[in-house]
Amino acid sequence: MVENTLNNLQPGEKARIVKVLAKGTVRRKLMDMGLVPGSEIEVIRTAPLGDPIEFRIKGYSLSIRKQEAVNIVVDTVA
Amino acid sequence: MCAGEMKIEKIRVALTGNPNVGKTTLFNVITGSRQHVGNWPGVTVEKKSGFKQYKGYEIEVVDLPGTYSLTAYSLDEIVARDFIVDERPDVVVQIVDATNIERNLYLTTQLMELGSKMIIALNMYDLAEERGDKLHVTKMEKILSMPVVLTIASKNIGMSELLDTVITEKQKVKHHGREIGYGDEIESRIIEIEKVLSQDKDLTSRYPLRWLAVRLLDGDENILRKIAGSSVATQIKTILTSLDIEEYEAMMADKRYEVISAVFPQMCERCMTRMTTSDMVDRVMTNKYLGIPIFLALMWAAFELTFSFATPFMTIVERIFVWLGEISAAYIRPEWLASLVGEGIIGGVGSVFSFIPNIFILFFLLSMLEDSGYLARAAFIVDRVMYKIGLQGKSFIPMLLGFGCNVPAIMATRSIEDRMDRMATIMVVPFISCGARLPIYILFAGTFFSENAGTVIFCIYLLGILVAVGSAKLLRTTALKGHPAPFILELPPYRIPNLNTSIRHMWDNGSMYIQKAGTIILGGSVVIWLLAALPWGVEYGSEQTFIGLLGHAIQPLMEPLGFDWKLSVSLLFGFVAKEIVVASMGVLYGVGDDQIALTDSLLADPHLSQLTALSLMVFSLLYMPCIAAVGIIKKETGSWKWTAFSVAYGLAVAWLLAFAVFHGGKMFI
Numbered sequence: 001m002v003e004n005t006l007n008n009l010q011p012g013e014k015a016r017i018v019k020v021l022a023k024g025t026v027r028r029k030l031m032d033m034g035l036v037p038g039s040e041i042e043v044i045r046t047a048p049l050g051d052p053i054e055f056r057i058k059g060y061s062l063s064i065r066k067q068e069a070v071n072i073v074v075d076t077v078a
Numbered sequence: 079m080c081a082g083e084m085k086i087e088k089i090r091v092a093l094t095g096n097p098n099v100g101k102t103t104l105f106n107v108i109t110g111s112r113q114h115v116g117n118w119p120g121v122t123v124e125k126k127s128g129f130k131q132y133k134g135y136e137i138e139v140v141d142l143p144g145t146y147s148l149t150a151y152s153l154d155e156i157v158a159r160d161f162i163v164d165e166r167p168d169v170v171v172q173i174v175d176a177t178n179i180e181r182n183l184y185l186t187t188q189l190m191e192l193g194s195k196m197i198i199a200l201n202m203y204d205l206a207e208e209r210g211d212k213l214h215v216t217k218m219e220k221i222l223s224m225p226v227v228l229t230i231a232s233k234n235i236g237m238s239e240l241l242d243t244v245i246t247e248k249q250k251v252k253h254h255g256r257e258i259g260y261g262d263e264i265e266s267r268i269i270e271i272e273k274v275l276s277q278d279k280d281l282t283s284r285y286p287l288r289w290l291a292v293r294l295l296d297g298d299e300n301i302l303r304k305i306a307g308s309s310v311a312t313q314i315k316t317i318l319t320s321l322d323i324e325e326y327e328a329m330m331a332d333k334r335y336e337v338i339s340a341v342f343p344q345m346c347e348r349c350m351t352r353m354t355t356s357d358m359v360d361r362v363m364t365n366k367y368l369g370i371p372i373f374l375a376l377m378w379a380a381f382e383l384t385f386s387f388a389t390p391f392m393t394i395v396e397r398i399f400v401w402l403g404e405i406s407a408a409y410i411r412p413e414w415l416a417s418l419v420g421e422g423i424i425g426g427v428g429s430v431f432s433f434i435p436n437i438f439i440l441f442f443l444l445s446m447l448e449d450s451g452y453l454a455r456a457a458f459i460v461d462r463v464m465y466k467i468g469l470q471g472k473s474f475i476p477m478l479l480g481f482g483c484n485v486p487a488i489m490a491t492r493s494i495e496d497r498m499d500r501m502a503t504i505m506v507v508p509f510i511s512c513g514a515r516l517p518i519y520i521l522f523a524g525t526f527f528s529e530n531a532g533t534v535i536f537c538i539y540l541l542g543i544l545v546a547v548g549s550a551k552l553l554r555t556t557a558l559k560g561h562p563a564p565f566i567l568e569l570p571p572y573r574i575p576n577l578n579t580s581i582r583h584m585w586d587n588g589s590m591y592i593q594k595a596g597t598i599i600l601g602g603s604v605v606i607w608l609l610a611a612l613p614w615g616v617e618y619g620s621e622q623t624f625i626g627l628l629g630h631a632i633q634p635l636m637e638p639l640g641f642d643w644k645l646s647v648s649l650l651f652g653f654v655a656k657e658i659v660v661a662s663m664g665v666l667y668g669v670g671d672d673q674i675a676l677t678d679s680l681l682a683d684p685h686l687s688q689l690t691a692l693s694l695m696v697f698s699l700l701y702m703p704c705i706a707a708v709g710i711i712k713k714e715t716g717s718w719k720w721t722a723f724s725v726a727y728g729l730a731v732a733w734l735l736a737f738a739v740f741h742g743g744k745m746f747i
Contacts, residue, residue: 020328025151026564027324031331032147033566034181039335048369049462052565058181058335061360061569063458065465068564 002076006041007053007069014042015074022071034058035072089248090138092162094189095173096182097144098451098570100201103579104173104231105141108241115586118157125157126586132241140167146181146568148188149296152495156300162192163285168248170194171240173229176206176213177571180342186222187258187334193286195247198226199240204233209354212347221341232576257288260333264326267295271317278308296330297323356451356571364455373459376452377478384440385482385513391435399428417611417618418604426603429655429706430596433485438588440479440486444493445583449575453493454567461565467547468554470494470565473503477546480510481539484707488714489587496563502553504715505724508703509546509731511539514656518698521660525677526691534692542699545731557723591710598709606654606705620665625650639697639736640690649697655704693740700732 009015017039020030034057035041044054044061052065095101106113109128118125126141142161143154162170172189174182179200189196203213219226225243229236259265271291276282281290285304293301294314305311362368403420410416447453457471464473472494479487487507494500519538523531554562609625616622621630621643629647636646644666651662664672667679680686702708702725712721 023324026566028149028151028327029564029566031328032149032184033568034184034335036328036332036335038332045364045366047364047458047462048366049459051462051465052458052567054364054458054569058178060178060181061571063454063565063567063569065461065565068566 004074004076005070006043006055006072006074007066009043009074009076011043011045013076014040015076016040017072018075019073020071021073022068026068026071030064030068030072033062035062041074086134086136088136088138089169089244090140090165090167091244092140092142092165092167092170092194093173094142094158094162094170094185095144096146096175096178096185098568099144099173099175099178099182100231101141101144101173102583103576104199104201104229104237105139106579106582107231107234107237108137109139113586115590123153123157130241132238133245135245137241137244145185147185148192149298153497154495159192162189162194163289167194169197169244171197171199171244173199173201173231176200176203176228177209177211179346180338183338183342184334187338190222190224190257191286191289191292193289195250196224197240197243197247198222198224199229199231199236200226201229201231203228204230204235206346210348214345214347218345221344232579258334258337260292260330264295264329264333267317267321267326268292271295271314274310274313274317275305278305278310281305281308281310292330294318295321295323295326297327354571356573359572360455360569363452364459369459373456376447377456377475380443380447380475381478381482383443384436384479384486388435388439392432395432395434396428399424399431403428414611414614418607421618422604422607422611423600425607426600427596429603430592430599433483433591433706434588436483437486437489437591438584440490441587442580442584444475444490445580446575448493449573449579451570451572454569457567458569465562465565468550468562469503469506470496470499470563471567473499476503476507477510480507480512482513484508484510484512484703485591485710488707488710489591491714498558498560499563501715501720502550502558504711505553505720505727506546506549508707508711508724508728509542509549509700511542511699512656514704515698517657517660518652519695521663521673521676521680522691522695525680526686526688534695538695538699541696541735545700545735549727549731591713596709598712599706602705602709603654606651610651621647638740639733640687640693640740641697642685645690645694649701652698653702653705655706656698659698689740689743692743693736696739697732697736700728700735702728702732 003018004015006015017035017037019037020027020035022030039057042056044056046053047063052063053069054061054063056062093101093105105126105128108130110130112130113126113128116125123143128139128141130137130139140161142158145152145155145158148155148159161167170189170192172186174186186198198218200213200215200218206213213228215226215228225247227236227240227243229240231237260268268288268291271294272287275287275290281287290301290305295318305314363372403424406420406424407416410419444453447456453475456474459471460474461471464470473491475493476487476490479490484507487510488504491500491503491507494503516535519535520531523534527534606625609628610623611618612624620626626647629643629650632646632650633643636649641649644663647666648659648662652659660676664676667676703711708721708725711724712718715721
């Protein structure tokens with residue numbers, strides 16, 4: 001198990017969320033969308049211009065910018 | 079007993095659900111044409127309600143804004159939950175996407191706490207079954223303690239079952255008692271707060287206390303304000319400040335999802351993620367290399383359809399109004415009345431209606447793009463560029479449409495949820511050079527830069543884009559300062575758009591435009607007519623009219639830009655619609671509609687030079703949008719202050735840049 005942040009994962013990689021470091025509204029919104037500790041998350045792709053990133057979580061596709069992904073700590077299954 | 083004596087029982091139903099679950103389609107299918115579209119009191123969030131006569135009941139359906147949660151960080155969420163808590167609808171129906179139950183249930187856990195009778199409409203269950211999911215409806219009903227009805231709104235399946243269930247639920251005295259248990263630590267806090275709250279009889283009668291307690295522990299500032307006037311407010315505050323609310327917030331969200339993941343497998347078997355057709359489509363549509371070309375091609379197609387396709391219809395509409403104007407000129411006496419009716423009123427109504435083809439086609443296309451799931455991908459693809467200039471992915475389409483006409487472009491900003499992003503987009507769209515400004519460039523660039531006319535016009539367009547980008551940056555660091563909204567966007571599965579929904583969307587927005595913006599546009603047109611017709615006895619639109627005098631009056635202000643009174647007057651007319659600038663120059667130079675004669679007179683005018691022409695083009699590009707755009711800005715921002723700002727800012731930028739061009743250019747010549 002390696003601790004990492006979500007922005008560093010490559011497409012196809014899966015991880016488990018450990019912590020959401022964002023604050024305030026952003027944190028709330030991320031939690032509402034299912035980004036809570038323990039959730040499994042998979043990187044699908046990055047946008048053609050390199051940002052944002054598309055993830056699969058709780059069975060649906062979600063996109064967030066890298067700057068938000070930096071604040072999401074994950075455990076990657078090596 | 080005859081029918082007239084029967085008392086019709088009324089039932090009020092609130093529709094809720096996540097975005098992209100087919101809520102609008104279901105609403106349209108149930109209520110048909112008996113709908114009312116308006117705004118929620120005091121906010122610019124759209125409110126839709128409709129009626130349905132069913133088995134002797136008059137069922138009122140209120141379509142609440144689509145939300146992922148009710149934690150009240152957006153206007154949509156506040157509107158939705160205030161309606162449920164304050165207006166107490168008889169039954170709340172949550173539409174759940176059967177292919178995405180797990181995330182949808184998060185909203186359910188919050189709705190359950192509001193203390194209303196609830197029903198789940200498990201929509202699009204055919205899609206879930208097609209991909210091999212096994213839905214256990216009875217189990218789901220038992221776990222959630224509420225009825226679950228299978229529906230496919232787009233195919234009109236399950237609607238009468240849903241309405242039957244609404245009637246049965248309404249009749250029930252007791253309703254579901256299921257609530258999320260948050261674990262010992264939080265539960266003891268909830269009880270503690272509930273106890274304090276129960277001392278206030280008013281709060282007790284108005285709100286479910288457990289819900290209030292949960293919301294307070296969740297750090298909900300909106301609820302804190304709600305109880306601010308209560309006798310127990312200080313006591314509550316003391317309890318809350320002793321706790322780490324952020325920690326509680328996270329624990330509670332965790333708990334909700336934990337409960338959901340515990341029960342979810344019992345409701346749906348094999349509901350796991352698999353490669354679906356939608357994923358395969360996305361491999362192409364958002365592909366690293368193909369994504370952008372496809373995006374550009376689709377945007378080009380949308381633009382062409384909105385504007386080129388609409389042109390013949392626009393011409394027809396315009397011809398009808400010209401014809402009506404001629405009739406009024408021929409038959410109405412006295413002449414001034416004919417002019418008021420013909421040029422003021424019919425002209426004004428005509429300019430309102432000439433946008434109708436654009437707006438109808440635009441909203442039809444936008445609805446198709448949104449329903450198909452592509453709109454979210456478009457935002458995903460282009461977000462990076464737009465974010466760099468202080469906007470976001472969803473600002474792109476409005477800005478693109480601005481090249482055709484600013485009016486539908488400003489209306490298209492509705493897909494942007496974040497208010498700051500939306501305001502910034504509305505404020506910069508007027509700098510995008512719309513089609514109506516092109517005749518001005520063609521006339522002046524053609525007359526004064528004959529060989530380089532194309533390059534000059536291109537530069538003017540480019541300048542508009544640059545000013546829009548610069549203004550977005552500027553606004554984001556001043557009036558609309560603050561952290562840019564995070565980009566947290568669901569990319570819904572691709573689906574075949576529903577034709578009825580798109581037609582309805584087109585119709586609703588088109589009629590809204592006529593009602594709301596139309597009145598302002600018509601009023602403005604009549605005012606301009608009065609200015610151009612009065613005082614008595616002078617020729618319409620000539621130097622002696624009020625508008626002519628006004629042109630002279632602002633002349634000193636325009637002198638530094640190189641404009642004489644004729645240009646100033648023409649620019650004043652441009653406020654009605656920018657294409658009128660050229661026509662009114664024809665009148666002022668006494669050549670009428672004759673373009674060649676106008677070109678000759680312009681060249682012969684000693685006051686005009688290449689620099690004046692450039693300065694005029696720059697000014698025309700940037701100065702206040704036309705009346706129609708102002709009307710729509712007022713309608714969409716809901717604020718006269720922002721409308722006034724938009725006009726004043728445009729004028730200031732136009733003046734400064736025209737000044738810079740005129741005097742900067744002098745140094746080179």
